[in-house]
Amino acid sequence: MSQIEINGGIVEYELLGPPDGGRTLTITPGGRFSKDYRGVRPFAQALAEAGHRVLIWDRPNTGASDIQLYGESESHMRAATLAGMVRALDLGPVVVMGGSGGARDSIVFTITYPELVEQLIVWSIVGGAFSSMSLAGVYVMNEIRTVRRKGIDGILAQTGPAGSWSDLVAANPRNKQRLVDLGAEEFEKVMWRWFEAYVPKANEAIPGVPDHLMRSITVPTLIVRGGENDIDHPKRTSFEVHALIRRSRLIDPPWPEDAWERGQAARDAGTGGIFDPWMDAVPTFLDFIAEYSVRVPA
Template sequence: MKIKILFFVIALATFSQAVHAQKDTLRSLDMNLENYQYPFPVSFIEFESQAEKISMAYMVVQPEKGNGKSIMLLHGKNFNGAYWEQTAKALADQGYQVIIPDQIGFGKSTKPLHFQYSFQELAAATKRILDKLNVNKTIVLGHSMGGMVATRFTLMYPETVEKLVLENPIGLEDYKVKVPYQSVDKWYMSELKNDFTSIKSYQLNSYYDGKWKDNYTKWVNLLAGWTLNKDYPRVAWNSALTYDMIYSQPVCYEFNQIKVPTLLIIGQRDRSAVGKNLAPEDVRKTLGNYPALGRQTKALIPNSELVELDKIGHLPHIEDFDRFIAPLLRFAGKP
């Protein structure tokens, strides 16, 4: 019995040391991540929308020897363009021009004081970047919330999208059908409570199905660093608004209108669903069932194919890059 207690104490101490070590790497990050270096040079496009002056950040990675094609990578809700580094390098090595926006309200882009978020608004802003770069045709890859932006972008600008790739997108189901409504004010109050521990706990359980690797921590620190900054309330407010956008503006009813070739890359351990914690327990168990949702979505999208990645969660391009990039390159290169 004493031996078991000793082992438990040692394990608890080891865990505590690991948590403190991770927290020690935390530093305050300003609202637009001006004190955080991205992997590639950052440019900005300036415009006015809803009486707000918007500065939208983006990166462009040019290949040494181009193949004449572009691919645009759209980030998820709790991320920014920086987490596409490895993907962008691999695509550029294959000759693709890689375009990586930070959506309004995210990363290095403006966090507006007053803004009515919509996927149409984000898609239109993203199109401005392509217009500035004189890109008339591109492959579009969207991860998580970026999958919802990519879907709306494809529906709005079908002549611009050559192919569509959806990597563990959220919004494969209509959350408002199963999740009780929560006001923006309540989303905001919830966001204000975030810290390193709560953010890591959410990602551990929703994204990685309880299986953590040390290299995931830097993506927690990007969010947790904001919570240490005096301007975090404004970041939290924009986050609350985008949660409301995701909840109230489903795209899943329009999948059958997508006409371009589409690839679904779905990590099978993913159980992400917006507002999942708000649903009754019996309903909660049915949310975020990505194995079922992936097959259901493939059946809805004409000319689509599905790649199911077992033992991978919400972030295939972070969790197992080799298994992610192989089907992406094959699909992108198909005539």
């Protein structure tokens, strides 16, 4: 376990695999889930065992990293953090990989910092009205209601899904003072700005990312199609992203068609996790990575 300060906050991270010989991969999961959430580490270790160096990290507002609130959206903030890490640790250019919210973070990173990216691999992409509005409810709407009624003390006491603000304070005591120092007024201001990213817009296939910026991506990109009945990561959205990224390849899921639904049921029953199916994709992802030893000019 290592720490690094990026943009005024401490980030917890690990580098797995050999320092030389393979490619450098960055893995970004979704939700407010940490690098130690079930399914993330085994997936990273499998890629590292193939000879690659793999970065796993607690994004700001996940795990044991510091809470940070700035930027156009939470994904833009996390992309800036990842860029700072890649530069400070001299890792780039990298193969950027992410699922669910991590797919959005990875796409924003690739758009904003193209010089740091060799390849892009994304799956379980959120998009469309239902899943975007659902995320607004999970990440910002309750926060806005709470901070307006109860101030920062209400945010500090807020409980809920993994990654709630109280969980983040419990995992990292520094976070209490960081929220207090930020204050209710600034916290609410950031939440309203981040909320705007989730408002569905005709020119945004994924939340907070205008389509014309998606078209700027030139690196080889692998997109895993959304599941047939997955309302959180719609099949339609994966087709839209494929249409916008001209050097992308769209593939059927390397896991069962209903893997997301099964994963949710297994998580709720305590018998599995939502990221467990990622292991099924390791051979497919390794094959795609092996196709490109260096970045190919557009």
